[in-house]
Amino acid sequence: MSLSPAFLDELRMRTSLSTLIGRTVKVTKAGREYKACCPFHNEKTPSFTINDEKGFYHCFGCGAHGDAIRWMTDQRGLPFMEAVKELAATAGMDVPAPDPHMAKRAEKAKGLHDVMVAAQALFEEQLGGIEGAEARDYLKRRGISEATRRAFGFGYSADSNGKLKGALTEFGEPMLIEAGLLIDPDASEGEKARKRESYDRFRGRLMLPIRDIRGRVIAFGGRILGQGEPKYLNSPDTPLFDKGRTLYNIDRASPASRQSGRVIVVEGYMDVIALAQAGFGEAVAPLGTALTEHQIQRLWKMVDVPILCFDGDAAGQKAAIRAATRALPLLRPGMSLAFATLPAGQDPDDLIRAEGPVAMEKVLSVAEPLVERLWAHEQNAVPLDTPEQRAALKQRLGAITDAIAHPDVRAHYVQIFRQRYDALFFARQASGGGPRHQRGGGARQGWQRDRRGNWKPPLPPVGSEARAIGVSGMEQRLLRAVLASLLRHPEQIMLHREMLSALHIGDSALAGLLRAMVTASFTQETVETEGLLTILGQGEVYNMAKGMLRADTFTFTPNRMTADSGRVSRDLEEAIRVMAQGPELETALAEATRRAKEDLNEETFAEQQRVHRMKMDHDRRLAELAQSEDIV
Structure with a gap:
């Protein structure tokens, strides 16, 4: 029986390697990793490390290395399938029934990785050749250094229908099509259509490889250099690439995040690259879609509170709220999002060029917690001048809290929203005269919070008594x-x-x-x-x-x-x-x-x-x- 790479990857992702190993070996936390004395050789000083984020263990003493499945086979002595079945039962997954085609599909996946490696080499070669002059000029104008160009694997796809197809004939058209490198014009029309020639998907574009967490090329993104649409073109979903489950630069940002203690989520490739060149190596980006639930979970494997840094324009802020809303059902203690807003009309590259990395660091340092962003968004959505508009605000806040699945997190959001709602309408400053002058729910002059965190008005002076209620x-x-x-x-x-x-x-x-x-x-x-x-x-x-x-x-x-x-x-x-x-x-x-x-x-x-x-x-x-x- 052969299991699909997708199933095995999902099994590894759902397995906490430190917990698995910790059942038989004493492990201790060491930063974002775990350490232990190696169970494969005798040692007194720990040289055995466990990385939950990448899903592997490694011993610097004897060289033992592997993932959860390898641990079960090498340390526990289980056969491969028994190891998979035991891990799947713990992870709540069903092992697929035997499929005679699985082995062939696994081999095909290996072949697709080979295709992507060859395509990447071709694109890099073309960037350095005569045809890549325009692309090199573009990189120069954008201030992309040679070191950055090499680190991110910039390439160029010739403006030709068959340059790549001709260069990679050894893999055959079907595999190139399945890898997303060629377009089959008859694919959607069935056998009844006259067979037309397949052609290169990427033509006349600056090319960027998209890598998985292990650093393997699984897809490409191409930016048009002249006139044309779309401005950015990504590979389609393939057996290697699912854009909703992938983050650009995840392979480089993951180790960088362990040094900085944060992850920055920006809107696109060039934002990531500009940040990396300025010293912010922990940046990632979704791939042409809104941030998905799986991507949010992936970010939480790196840090507890990723920072979403989108453009200050309407589109950027709309994307931020979409991400905030999508995260609500996933929230759990300690795991949240923060939001940093760039100046209007600027992306990270613009800001860094104009004011330097210090300005970018300043933007990141004042990132808002998720609760602040949600409150500000709903409060500023519409005027709040009438009872009906105020009631609608209360209803919208209720819909937000109802979407939070974790009961403790939901209870805190309910309390915070209730306090701010009351403070907004029942404890307004004289300078405001109306709720639209009170955006943000900050402290009111003379008002204080009681032990429960509720806003209370100024206490009457000593010696005076407030009248009893129930008179009017x-x-x-x-x-x-x-x-x-x-x-x-x-x-x-x-x-x-x-x-x-x-x-x-x-x-x-x-x-x-x-x-x-x-x-x-x-x-x-x-x-x-x-x-x-x-x-x-x-x-x-x-x-x-x-x-x-x-x-x-x-x-x-x-x-x-x-x-x-x-x-x-x-x-x-x-x-x-x-x-x-x-x-x-x-x-x-x-x-x-x-x-x-x-x-x-x-x-x-x-x-x-x-x-x-x-x-x-x-x-x-x-x-x-x-x-x-x-x-x-």
């Missing part, structure tokens, strides 16, 4: 709706216990009901509606609670509470926070007004106006919540 009609309506909802869904009490405990309620009956709820959440493992009523006993508070449970009594988001406990929790938290902010803002406004009267100057007037605007925003939101159709 709006507050009374919202408070009663919240309490009625908590009675019907008591599992929510513990989730909001800290904020509920801090509420100062003027109505003694409502205060008593809330106190009983919070106390029960501390003393009982599970709080249920009937249990709460039992605790209340008979009397005014009990009768009020029974009245709140009547079907015709209004409550807070009753239907959504049954369908989505997470949404209920968020809605309740917002309502409770708004109620708590009202008295505090009134106290802060009174104090700011007092100071302005005592010493009226520009600073005290601005402070009084700032708090006044915050109070107006709060009152507006209170009215929106209290008059919402969700309270029925």
Whole structure:
């Protein structure tokens, strides 16, 4: 039985070599690799290294070298197929059924590698010949040094339909077509079409080899030198090349990333080359497509937080958001993306030519975390002047968090977005006057975060007291709706216990009901509606609670509470926070007004106006919540 190279590569990728070897040998972390005393010869000082990223081990003492399969055969003594089956079972893969054609296909893959080596040699030769003069001039104009030219394997494809075909006749047309080097014009028309001659795919182009992680040429990219489309042309998908699973320069960037501790993802070949020539050897690029899930996973094998550095124009930023969105379901603790934005109208080569590598390093040093980029994008997507537009922002943020599969990561995104949403609309600075002046969600003057990370308004001065809530009609309506909802869904009490405990309620009956709820959440493992009523006993508070449970009594988001406990929790938290902010803002406004009267100057007037605007925003939101159709 013969297995396909694709299957074996996937098996190696899914196998953690350090974990496999660590089952029988003591291994220790050494930078991005692992070390151990070699199991193949006696030694006291470790010279056996394990590289998970490349998937091989190597002993500098005895020369032992291999991958996961070789480890199973050489160290464990298993036959090849038994080794593959054991590794596949651990990796959750099914071993393909015997296929008599597999051996032939494996041989063909070897032949295709030989074809690509020959093609690369031909392209390099043509770049140095008479036909390559225009390509050499282009490289000179772009400032590509001779060392860079050799390192990246620049070549040239003659402007001819059959130059390559004629030079590589030894491999035969079918193999050249399968390698993506020739185009068969009849391939899509079937046997009914008259047979036409195949011809070279790359003609009159500056050529760049695309290599796999092992440094083997698997495809080519060609840039047109004169007029014509497309500007860049890549090899088609072949048995060797899958553009959605390959990153340009991965073979060189991988070792460079171990030195720098980072990976830079840019838009194209020439961006990578410009960065490498300027000293940034850890750059890679997707191959004419948006960054794929597999490419993101490949990047995470190199570093925990790759930096995506796309152009500052609309197309570049759109590509960045596509990558961010695609990464959401894959996020896990420690693994994320960062985003560095180039100045508008400049690519890495432009910036480095104009201002040098230091300017590029500065751009990279201020890369935004993924959460910052997503927040900024959604916040700036549309105006946020009306309740409907603000609600749409909240909905878009919810869609982002819903896409995150890992529960812990999702919970942190939910918390951060909620805090920034509240701070944006309920704690705006006086200078802004509106949400569009508050982009970024930074710290507000006079506002601080509490222990849970929520924004809190300025504390009233010592000796003053904020009034109790539940006095005005709006507050009374919202408070009663919240309490009625908590009675019907008591599992929510513990989730909001800290904020509920801090509420100062003027109505003694409502205060008593809330106190009983919070106390029960501390003393009982599970709080249920009937249990709460039992605790209340008979009397005014009990009768009020029974009245709140009547079907015709209004409550807070009753239907959504049954369908989505997470949404209920968020809605309740917002309502409770708004109620708590009202008295505090009134106290802060009174104090700011007092100071302005005592010493009226520009600073005290601005402070009084700032708090006044915050109070107006709060009152507006209170009215929106209290008059919402969700309270029925």
